[in-house]
Amino acid sequence: MSKGLVLVTGVTGFVGTAVALAYFEAGYTVRGTCRSQSKAEEWISLFPQYKSKFEYAIVEDIAVPGCFDEAVKGVEIIAHTASPFTYDIKDNEKDLLLPAIAGTHNLLSATSLSPTLKRIVLTSSFASVFDFATFPAMGKTYTDDVWNPATYEEAKTHAHPGYVYCASKVLAERTFWEWIERERPGWEGSVVCPPNIYGPPRQPLSSLSSLNTSTKDVWNIMSGAYKEGLPPTAMPAFVDVRDVALAHVRATEREEAKGQRYLLIGGVYTNEEIASIIAQSHPELNDRLPKVDDASKVNHDLLYDSSKAQEQLGIQFIPLEKCIRDTADRLVQIEKDLKH
Template identity: 50%
Template sequence: MSKGNVLVTGVTGFIATQVALTFLDEGYSVRGSVRSADKGAEWIALFPQHKAKFEYVVVADMTLAGAFNDAVKGVDYIAHVASPAFWGQGDNEKDILLPAINGTKNLVEATKIEPKIKRVVFTSSLAAVINPALPADTLHTPDEWNPMTYEEAKNQTTPMFVYRASKALAEKTFWEYIEKEKPTWAGSVIAPWYVKQFFVGALDMDLPMDSGCFGPPLQKITSLAGLNVSVKYLWNMADGTFKNGVPAIGFPVCSDVRDVALAHVRAVERDAAKNQRYLVIANHYNPDMAVEVIGRAHPELKDNRLPPVDPVKIKQLIPFNVDTSKTQKDLGIVYTPFEKTIVDTVDYLLEVEKQLAK
């Protein structure tokens, strides 16, 4: 017997795939929103063992009014993971801000159609939390917000900063709906370090990388070049791209996608999670730490792929503090150790590389 029916939006993405699989493994039925029927068929073809408890619904454009009206019918819970993830140096409003904000508006408005919905979990990001103006040694908590306004984001020339603002503005839309509309369902927010599907020129910009949600990418992969930026950053350590040195990271923290997914499940199951915001940050790290772990697990990569590791840098971490005690207390999350996250991710990608080469 199913524990209930969960709508997982954007189910073909990195985090959403793991969220859907975790709900399925925990005894729920899942309806995944996809942009086309082909995408839905591809997803279930990857996981035929879940065919009896999975269905898909096509939401071609979540920014259109009424986009989720059919998707919410008959569901008990919602995990809203979908977010605009592809962009380059384009139109800040059209490409990033409005899709994030309007997609959220359309999702929460659609919940009026289905009175049986009990919980809605919104996937946010530490990008919505961090105020970059605060001192480096600030203890970041779930009460903090990225202060960038819509007007400031609209006029930004760096897409990375626009993306960060879009996550905060979309999450604020979620909370404002709860405050004003007083829905019968309770909301929760899960905020890992963020994931971008593809950022044009991200590796070439004169900016630190923001990369820190790792774990095996279980979604359909047709090319390792098309990995989401966080996982691709780790893969580029192992595939020789960064042989001469790994780009710096902006914030030295990371999440394991499996912890993030479990947090979504716990958020619909636990009363303590009602109307709460949770940061899911497992570890502090720097690139040399990841390279060293990969080298121990795969010494065959050291000579022709891995960059040299400076033992001094392995021990040096940028001061950065995130308070995740509420996540551990309320949701019972026991974070995956850093080494396991890195090894599991690289092991999986090395196997994908073999399969794609056939």
């Protein structure tokens, strides 16, 4: 007996896959949005145990009006994970801002077609919390109540892709909350704001070069790309993808999550610590890894408070060591599988 039908947008992505698996494990039926039938079939072929609890809807482009109209029909819960995450942008509006904002708007516009809908969880980001211009602000504690002040006008012409990405996340999230405020729908909304998301990738992969952006950071450390020296740690906060997935499920099930925004930071880290954990768990990779003197001497100056997610959603955050070890284990396995 299914607990209900959940729409997971972007189901074939890194986060979408983990979120869908968490809903399956919690007893739900999942409808995933995919760009094509072949992508849907490839995805579910990796999880045959859930085939009877999976269906899919084709959404080729989330920025096209009406794209979610069929996908939402009959669902009780929506986890909206689909949003672009790339720094390889040629046109700020076309590549990042419009898909993020219009994708959220198109989903919300479609919800009137699903009278059964009770809850939507939006996957936002720590990028919608911090101010790109001043990050990390010394002495400032980042909480669920802090907002990135980026505007569309600034983001449209900004030269730094990181600023544009952060703006796309906060503007999409503001679209979500403003819609709820204005339309007063019959469903309730919740938002989760994760920083860099690590953890074992379970999505379909044709090559290691097609890894999602955050997992590629770990692979670059493992593969020898940084053998001559690690780059600076761009975002010193992380969370495990399995915690992000669990937060979506809990946010749909718990009364106190209605109307709430959750900062999901599992801890702080540096690239040196990641390299050190991989060196300990996978000594066979040592000839590829950069030399790290003593990762334990690193100072962490990012202050944050994720206690609301711990208290209201019952999340016990997976520590960095387990997160990176499991990510490395999975990447080693993927490398072996792709060679055969």
